[in-house]
Amino acid sequence: MKTPQALQKFRRKPTSEKVTLCLFFVFFVLMAFIYIYPILFCFLSTFKTNEDFYDAQSGFLIWPAHPQFDTWSHIFEEFTFGGFNFWTMLWNSIWFTVLKLFCTTACSMMLAYAVARYRFPGRGLLYATAIFVQTIPIFGSGSTAYKLFDALNMVNNPALFWIAWCSGFDMTFIILHGVFKGISKSYSESAKIDGASNIRILFSIMIPLAAPTIIALLVTDSIGVWNDYATIQIYLRDYATIAYGLYCFPNEVQYATNPNAVYYAAMLISMLPVAILYACNQKIIMTNITVGGLKG
């Protein structure tokens, strides 16, 4: 019988490396089990009846004795709380994620591009400020920020709240600064000789060249934004997203016949968009997110 190529390769390795790889393999299997268990449990729970959840072994991976399949057919009607239905929460999650990502990424990109590619008075100060903000911690201003948002009528007001997301001095700036700095000057110089304006150089040359990193950043940031319940909880409570709905649902459930099963099904559904987005862009993310050293 022919030995698989991977096994042949493994046999050729020194003994110490073989032992290391075997130990790590066991470790990886254990960690994989720990990460997958709750997801599997979640899936199985969607078929449980109300009584199953009070069973002495409800936390185990056991296929329920009397599985019920109603949860999945009623999930969109039953995952509701405080006057928000599933579709409203989904819509809020979508606009919240898209708007926040657009504002933060666009502002960071504009700032990073200007600082990395042009020499102008104040450029050094802007770079130093970005590094300062990222590396010197200042805590406890959350309440004061709320005071300002309240005074500016931005609380529960998405028409104004987006301004708060237009910050450019963040990690995205540092990553994109490295990317723009790494692009050869010859591209912009030859475009300039051909008569291209600054805006045209930015949109037709620089952004397409930095696009893989920008996409990778958008995807990784989207995970955090999609799952963000805290911003909604404090600033935009009248615009409940799915993440906030999942936070509130166990305490405020009103109409579900089997609330636990509905809760777990909603969890699985809410994971899907980011999981699909991430799976489709995994390669781009892996090869395009570089975090350099923080100098300054």
Added chain:
Amino acid sequence: MTIIKGESSSFFRKYSKLERKDFLFCYLLVLIPVVQFLIFWVYVNLDNILLAFREDWTGAFTFRHFEEVWAGIIGKDVYGFNLLELIGKSVLLWCLSNLIVFPISIATTYVLYRRVWGHYAFRVIYTIPSLVGGVIWVGLTKIVCEWNGPIISALSSMGVHFDYAASTQGLFGSYSTAFPTIFILSFVLGIAGGNVIITGAFSRTPADLIDAGKLDGLGFWGTFWHIELPCAWPTISTLMTVSLCSIFVADSNFFLYSNGTGAYGLANMGYYLYSLTFRISQSTALVRPYGYPAAIGICVTLISVPVVLLGRKLLDKIMETVEI
């Protein structure tokens, strides 16, 4: 308005028309982020300092909020929390995640990167904790840690004794088990953290550098220690610096685990600062207590800035950065 002629003309002499056009373009690009920064960062932090020294009702200058912070350090504060305990828990969790979990995470990422059998599947599974948000992860782990869940059942069958509160309300329902459970969960979830970025850093190491190391007789860990780690060090030290800066921001999902109450010792400084903001956002009172959280923030900042600066210096000294 007086125009200082000399300065104005020197500016126009110094820069050509084309350069001034570029400046205008640059200033337009940075305008929105800079204005946003001045309002939502500079103004907010300056106001934060002022509020810490002001009476909430009268606006008069006072040290009362700092006296309240001191009372919270030596005993309990107005909300019944000991601030020293909260800081201690934040530091403990930070040490766990950065001094224990992060090195393990780097090592495991390296082994995956060197393509241990099944590396692709493991890499996908390792992204689960970062894909699943805090709300979902807390919901999932809470049920596993319930009184009738697999953890209590398995440990009980091994002879581990749980107190009455844990065996009737689960691991998050008892003072003796709640924080240790969070500690273990932070370890388990932290292992997968930074996997993507570190893999990216490893993959940028030039192949000929690795080949040269092999020719010089470097083994599996030799390559890691002498080639991969120095090459990836800028990324690793940046991740550690950023994490050091969030030492009192990270709430380790305490708010979610304790349903916002901080009960059973499920509280650290990150949780507390967030819960004070939450409390203020819920308040319908005419005058809200902004001064106390501002005073805590200033005290915590004063503690952490020297620590962060020292940490950055240490990180720079640990390993020489290699520019590729």
